[in-house]
Amino acid sequence: MKRWIKIVIIVFIAALAGIQLVQPARNMSPQSSRKEISAGFSVPASAQQVIQQSCYDCHSNNTRYPWYANIQPVGWLLNHHITDGKHELNFDEFASYPPRKQYRKFKAIENEIQKGDMPLESYLLIHRDAKLSEDQKNILAAWCEAMRDSMKTHFPADSLERPHRR
Numbered sequence: 001m002k003r004w005i006k007i008v009i010i011v012f013i014a015a016l017a018g019i020q021l022v023q024p025a026r027n028m029s030p031q032s033s034r035k036e037i038s039a040g041f042s043v044p045a046s047a048q049q050v051i052q053q054s055c056y057d058c059h060s061n062n063t064r065y066p067w068y069a070n071i072q073p074v075g076w077l078l079n080h081h082i083t084d085g086k087h088e089l090n091f092d093e094f095a096s097y098p099p100r101k102q103y104r105k106f107k108a109i110e111n112e113i114q115k116g117d118m119p120l121e122s123y124l125l126i127h128r129d130a131k132l133s134e135d136q137k138n139i140l141a142a143w144c145e146a147m148r149d150s151m152k153t154h155f156p157a158d159s160l161e162r163p164h165r166r
């Protein structure tokens with residue numbers, strides 16, 4: 001083998017070994033029962049089961065990590081999805097959101113599953129059991145709809161809807 005090829009390979013392997021030392025912090029925190037969605041809303045077992053199985057890995061404070069999360073840069077990529085996902089929607093913090101945001105997120109959940117954008121495509125490649133069946137989509141949509149209807153009876157309409165804001 002040519003000397004420069006050997007050097008390139010050695011540098012590559014060393015870099016790969018080096019980045020293994022940079023492990024992102026795990027998304028695993030003790031549950032705070034006061035903030036999770038069930039503290040503020042009734043979550044029927046059927047809906048809870050679906051979100052737990054298909055959404056919680058990126059939208060809660062606890063991720064079930066696959067073994068390859070220990071391998072970088074794969075773990076970094078997962079971490080990125082989890083951080084972004086939680087930032088948009090965190091079922092473990094949901095009860096502490098302001099009502100307008102809760103209302104908006106119930107609508108956003110309906111939109112995302114209707115478009116088929118959630119769970120993320122790359123996640124479904126590995127987690128086939130997280131793919132939503134038509135039944136599961138209907139369960140979630142009906143639940144979100146019911147939650148929004150119930151919010152409308154508790155809050156004045158203009159406090160929940162505000163155009164041009166996410």
Ligand code: HEC
Binds near residue numbers: 057080082110166
């Ligand atoms: C693999 C990680 C992952 C999984 C699993 C996942 N999401 Fe997401 N989700 C994200 C990321 C990342 C974003 C932010 C970027 C984007 O919108 O694509 C997001 C954004 C969202 C948003 C957008 C919020 C807004 O206000 O626009 C909603 C709603 C949502 N997800 C719902 C769900 C639901 C419901 C499920 C389960 C059926 C789910 N997600 C499963 C990663 C995930």
